Amino acid sequence: MSETVAVIPGDGIGHEVVPAALEVLDSVADVEFVHVEAGDAVAERTGDPLPAETLEAVTDADATLFGATGETSADVILPLRDAVDSFVNVRPARTYPGVDAVQPETDLVILRENTEGVYAGIENRLSADVSTLTRLVTQSASRRFAEFACEYVESNGLDGFTIAHKNNVMRVTDGLFVDTVREVAAERGVDADDAYMDAMATHLAMDPGQYDVIVCPNLAGDMLSDLAAGLVGGLGLLPSANVGAERGIFEPVHGCAPDIAGEGIANPTATILSAAMLLEFLGADAAARDVRTAVESTLADGPRTPDLGGTATTDEVAAAVVDRLPEG
Ligand code: ATP
Numbered sequence: 141m142s143e144t145v146a147v148i149p150g151d152g153i154g155h156e157v158v159p160a161a162l163e164v165l166d167s168v169a170d171v172e173f174v175h176v177e178a179g180d181a182v183a184e185r186t187g188d189p190l191p192a193e194t195l196e197a198v199t200d201a202d203a204t205l206f207g208a209t210g211e212t213s214a215d216v217i218l219p220l221r222d223a224v225d226s227f228v229n230v231r232p233a234r235t236y237p238g239v240d241a242v243q244p245e246t247d248l249v250i251l252r253e254n255t256e257g258v259y260a261g262i263e264n265r266l267s268a269d270v271s272t273l274t275r276l277v278t279q280s281a282s283r284r285f286a287e288f289a290c291e292y293v294e295s296n297g298l299d300g301f302t303i304a305h306k307n308n309v310m311r312v313t314d315g316l317f318v319d320t321v322r323e324v325a326a327e328r329g330v331d332a333d334d335a336y337m338d339a340m341a342t343h344l345a346m347d348p349g350q351y352d353v354i355v356c357p358n359l360a361g362d363m364l365s366d367l368a369a370g371l372v373g374g375l376g377l378l379p380s381a382n383v384g385a386e387r388g389i390f391e392p393v394h395g396c397a398p399d400i401a402g403e404g405i406a407n408p409t410a411t412i413l414s415a416a417m418l419l420e421f422l423g424a425d426a427a428a429r430d431v432r433t434a435v436e437s438t439l440a441d442g443p444r445t446p447d448l449g450g451t452a453t454t455d456e457v458a459a460a461v462v463d464r465l466p467e468g
Pocket residue numbers: 153157208209213375376393394395396397398399400405406407408410447
């Protein structure tokens with residue numbers, strides 16, 4: 141494999157966890173990295189959080205590894221997701237031996253619609269007193285998203301998914317979303333359950349084992365995946381993939397964590413697991429498996445970063461993962 145991977149560390153701990161993940165990627169795959177910048181730091185220097193050169197590198201690359209950005213986040217990741225036409229965000233959350241989890245039986249994937257809902261960016265300040273937000277849901281985007289969800293369920297040998305929504309209140313928009321997803325599931329012979337997203341938050345906290353795949357609109361996916369992170373031991377563990385038809389952007393669920401940036405103690409696991417999802421996306425399934433196995437064994441035996449109760453640095457964890465990879 142000699143694919144091109146655009147690399148954007150971003151801000152804060154992005155500059156710590158992305159190099160850690162690159163070390164792992166470099167040990168298992170023959171990929172060419174194209175290093176580019178985005179986020180607060182480059183905006184401060186140039187006035188532009190997303191330079192044209194970065195956008196071009198991402199659209200030219202086979203896949204992108206992204207760290208995290210700070211204040212400029214919405215100006216960076218939203219256009220980047222657009223640039224690769226990413227219509228779904230895949231967010232797995234599971235527990236690992238050796239990591240204390242609030243709910244040890246959690247093993248689920250959140251599939252988040254990535255283009256619409258309240259994150260479509262249609263906001264207006266109508267007067268000093270009044271501001272509005274338009275929630276966009278289209279049948280076409282819901283259908284494409286649902287087709288991906290069905291394929292995900294089928295290719296992972298699962299029975300079905302649960303739709304999280306609020307169609308009792310957002311009758312028109314979530315009405316269309318749920319009806320469309322249900323229709324596609326019926327066509328494909330995939331089981332589709334559903335639950336109100338607020339009730340699901342309670343179910344997730346108390347009994348996450350009942351869920352395999354949760355399918356939801358944009359904001360619900362954002363919220364529920366941070367909740368899931370809490371169940372399995374923290375944000376430092378959750379990877380994600382922004383998947384488009386041809387390209388993908390792979391990033392940890394967490395942000396740039398300004399509170400610990402520069403200390404060298406950020407947990408690189410989420411970003412290393414995002415790199416494993418990137419490998420899978422590029423068809424390097426065996427390499428992806430090797431990375432996951434090495435991560436699992438490192439979480440089980442240590443070293444661990446302080447968020448997981450350890451004392452190790454980011455680099456020590458990355459080195460331990462590299463050590464556990466099979467000889468190449
Ligand atoms: P965003 O708005 O980008 O989602 P956020 O404000 O939600 O960002 P994060 O940057 O995700 O914040 O951080 C939330 C908390 O989790 C912080 O206390 C941070 O230190 C911690 N945290 C996030 N990622 C990691 C990591 N990789 N390792 C250790 N701690 C982390």
